[in-house]
Amino acid sequence: MSTVSLVRCADYNFQQTYKAVKAAIGLVGGIDKFVLPGQKVLIKPNLLRAARPDEAVTTHPEFVRAVIRVFKEKETQIFVGDSPAGLVKIDAVYEKCGITQVCREEKVNLVKFDRIIEINGIPFAELLRQVDVCVSLPKFKTHNLTTITAGVKNVFGFIPGLYKVYCHKQAPNHREFSSLIAKIYGMVRPHLTILDAIEAMDGDGPSSGRPIKIGLVLAASDAVALDSVISKIVGLNAGDVVSTREAYKLGLGEADIAKINIVGEKIGEVLAAGFKPPRIAKLFKLPNIISRTILKVIPLVIGIDRKRCNLCFMCKNSCPQQAIILASDKLSINPQRCILCFCCGEVCPNNAIYIRFLNRRRQE
Structure with a gap:
């Protein structure tokens, strides 16, 4: 045991x-x-x-x-x-x-x-x-x-x-x-x-x-x-x-x-009250076919808060899909290439990377 x-x-x-x-x-x-x-x-x-x-x-x-x-x-x-x-x-x-x-x-x-x-x-x-x-x-x-x-x-x-x-x-x-x-x-x-x-x-x-x-x-x-x-x-x-x-x-x-x-x-x-799991954790409980359907209806994307971003390029250099693009001195994420691995958010020193559903707005 x-x-x-x-x-x-x-x-x-x-x-x-x-x-x-x-x-x-x-x-x-x-x-x-x-x-x-x-x-x-x-x-x-x-x-x-x-x-x-x-x-x-x-x-x-x-x-x-x-x-x-x-x-x-x-x-x-x-x-x-x-x-x-x-x-x-x-x-x-x-x-x-x-x-x-x-x-x-x-x-x-x-x-x-x-x-x-x-x-x-x-x-x-x-x-x-x-x-x-x-x-x-x-x-x-x-x-x-x-x-x-x-x-x-x-x-x-x-x-x-x-x-x-x-x-x-x-x-x-x-x-x-x-x-x-x-x-x-x-x-x-x-x-x-x-x-x-x-x-x-x-x-x-x-x-x-x-x-x-x-x-x-x-x-x-x-x-x-x-x-x-x-x-x-x-x-x-x-x-x-x-x-x-x-x-x-x-x-x-x-x-x-x-x-x-x-x-x-x-x-x-020793139970801990008020612990919040990741917002997307509920999707992990569902069968693949259901979670994929939900993400098609309400797509999940990763965004960059440009007020926090200082262009250190840690996210860009760590992206396995090369989905982060620099244009006009701003970084953005190509949703067609992004696989939602969250590597960018893990390495960002300024907490400038966030997750959101497309029907929820956050200033970029």
Whole structure:
């Protein structure tokens, strides 16, 4: 039976966060279950783009520090790294997210995923083959393609940079993309997933949503079970989360709450009220033929708020379909080429990318 731990944590005060992280690991078997002295450990946070910690876009640096401290106690060799979306410059991401400072102060290796290996035709960070233990530190957020991003979705960051663009081209809709994410999770299953749900993001995540306090740390070796538990906490069914559903269908973990051993806090006492899923999440529950019909009647499009856009071209350079066009010093999106992958919105540093139905107006 899969075990998921639930531990309360009010904020990112280091001592409080460290205590919660250590307790969460202890409840799923303890640090000795996952690592031996001298082993190489890769710690992978979610660092989508260069964002301040208070924006709730990325795994909080004090959360990363707490995990580092726990693994340092076993005299391990620690590497910290991630690969953000698109053409985002990783050094700038590490710096703004507070990870550079944490790794410098903790004297651990901050790495780039610039060398690749192929597993079943998909490029991954070579470092995966060079370490003994992989620890995933997702940030709990909503996601416009997978409903939520947590344990299962965080493995997408093991695919370096622009190779993610290729993945989006190969899986252009939410069901195909979620199926691909599930397969990737099956290839590189982390030994331990520790979820930063102290402060999360709801609404139109994973980059432009609303920061929301949940006050929890979750841990599990089964990320499918972990995602199912956090979904239940915020009022979603595991079956509503496409990536969870696909991973469960592949036999990669447990999605039935009744079959998950939840330890620590009682789930009924930590339910989060008022959590808002992405606006398009309701479409994900419908069969393909129905959702496609709805989108034909009321088309969903992505737009650019020109008052917020500063022409940094992050969106244009990250679009897998080359659907973003520059004309008369303005960026616009060609709806004929757009596949609604939301890569543009993920990398925009100014929240200038938005989703709307064509019968709803917003100033452009």
